[in-house]
Amino acid sequence: QxxxxxxxxxxxxxxxxxxxxxxGSSSNIGxxxxxxxxxxxxxxxxxxxxxxNQRPSGVPDRFSGSKSGTSAxxxxxxxxxxxxxxxxxxxxxxxxxxxxxxxxxxxxxxx
Amino acid sequence: QVQLVQSGAEVKKPGASVKVSCKASGYTFTGxxxxxxxxxxxxxxxxxxxxxxxxxxxxxxxxFQGRVTMTRDTSISxxxxxxxxxxxxxxxxxxxxxxxxVGATSSGFDPWxxxxxxxxxx
Numbered sequence: 001q002x003x004x005x006x007x008x009x010x011x012x013x014x015x016x017x018x019x020x021x022x023x024g025s026s027s028n029i030g031x032x033x034x035x036x037x038x039x040x041x042x043x044x045x046x047x048x049x050x051x052x053n054q055r056p057s058g059v060p061d062r063f064s065g066s067k068s069g070t071s072a073x074x075x076x077x078x079x080x081x082x083x084x085x086x087x088x089x090x091x092x093x094x095x096x097x098x099x100x101x102x103x104x105x106x107x108x109x110x111x
Numbered sequence: 112q113v114q115l116v117q118s119g120a121e122v123k124k125p126g127a128s129v130k131v132s133c134k135a136s137g138y139t140f141t142g143x144x145x146x147x148x149x150x151x152x153x154x155x156x157x158x159x160x161x162x163x164x165x166x167x168x169x170x171x172x173x174x175f176q177g178r179v180t181m182t183r184d185t186s187i188s189x190x191x192x193x194x195x196x197x198x199x200x201x202x203x204x205x206x207x208x209x210x211x212x213v214g215a216t217s218s219g220f221d222p223w224x225x226x227x228x229x230x231x232x233x
Contacts, residue, residue, distance in 0.1 A: 002155060035219045037156070044206055044226050045148075045156065050219035088156055092217065096173055100146070100158035 003028065004089050004103035011109040017077040020106045022089030024070050028101055032092040034072040036065055039086040039105075048087070049074065076108075084110045113137040115207055115224035122230045128195040131227045133207030140188035141165040144210040146220055147181060147192045149203040157203075161210070162190060197231045204228050 005023040012018040022034065036049035047056050049065035052072065064075045072091075076083055089103040118132040133145065147159040160171035162181040169181045180193045190207055205227045208220035 033216065035217070037220070044223040045208075045220070046223070047219040047221035050221075051216065056219070056221060090156075090158075090220075098172075099170065100172075102156040102158065105155040 002104040003093060003097045003101035004091060006087075006089060006103035006106045008104070009107050009109065011111055012076075012079045013111045014079055014081065016079045017075060018079055018108065019076075020074045020087050020089075020108070022072045022074070022103050024072075024091060024101075026070060027095040028070075028091040028093040028098070029067065029072055030070040031094060034065065034067050035090045036063075036074045037088045037090065039088065041085070045088065079110055081110045084108055113209070113222055115209060115222060117205075117207060117224040117227045120228040120230070122232065123197050125198055125231055125233055127197050127231075128193060129197060129229050130191055130193040131205050131207075131229070133190045133192075133224050135188045135190070135209070138209075140183075141185055142211070144212055145181075145183070145190040146208045146210055147179075148206045148208060148220070148223075150206070150226075151200070151203040154203075159192070159205075164190060194229075197229075199231050202229065202231045 033051045037045040038048045039045040052067045053065045062078045066073050086105045088105045093101045114136045116134045121129050123129050141164045144161050146161045149157050162169045164183045178195050183190045207224040211218040
């Protein structure tokens with residue numbers, strides 16, 4: 001059982017905008033930054049978003065992050081077939097669950 | 112370029128220990144924390160702990176306290192994660208990942224090593 005809650009799956013067609021949610025609590029998302037990782041099939045995870053809404057160099061601006069209260073979202077606009085992957089949210093947790101906790105992951109399918 | 116290269120796959124019997132290495136290149140090894148994260152087959156990511164290569168200080172997830180030891184050798188820019196008293200549910204891919212702490216805030220785990228599959232089976 002993951003500390004952060006994500007939907008197990010999401011889908012969209014090419015060109016669409018999709019969002020993936022991540023729900024937490026006051027001890028993690030509510031008081032700390034959120035990070036997002038993309039894991040393409042058979043590869044190591046890759047940092048997609050850091051500190052709620054910052055993109056590392058090289059990450060397309062089609063990817064954006066936001067946070068409100070104890071929830072966060074990852075938005076992908078102009079969906080492309082190569083975006084099909086697993087997406088994980090993560091946050092620092094001030095409770096005994098931490099310090100770092102992940103969501104269970106969301107499998108994004110591009111139809 | 113920044114790169115983390117991990118040691119090869121391991122097969123261990125229950126009760127044994129495993130030590131995974133993570134060799135860093137392309138940056139100042141002592142300037143960044145190193146995390147260890149594992150992923151069981153078909154499952155999500157699980158944070159195990161971190162080591163500060165500069166001081167050797169560590170912080171382990173409560174779940175692994177007493178079973179995990181993270182060390183480093185700054186002379187060869189390599190971090191190690193040793194897990195003892197292995198069980199079948201420790202079968203997973205183990206990743207190392209770099210983190211730059213700025214003002215006590217993480218910059219995210221970036222990059223990640225390629226992963227090391229550890230299989231625990233009798």
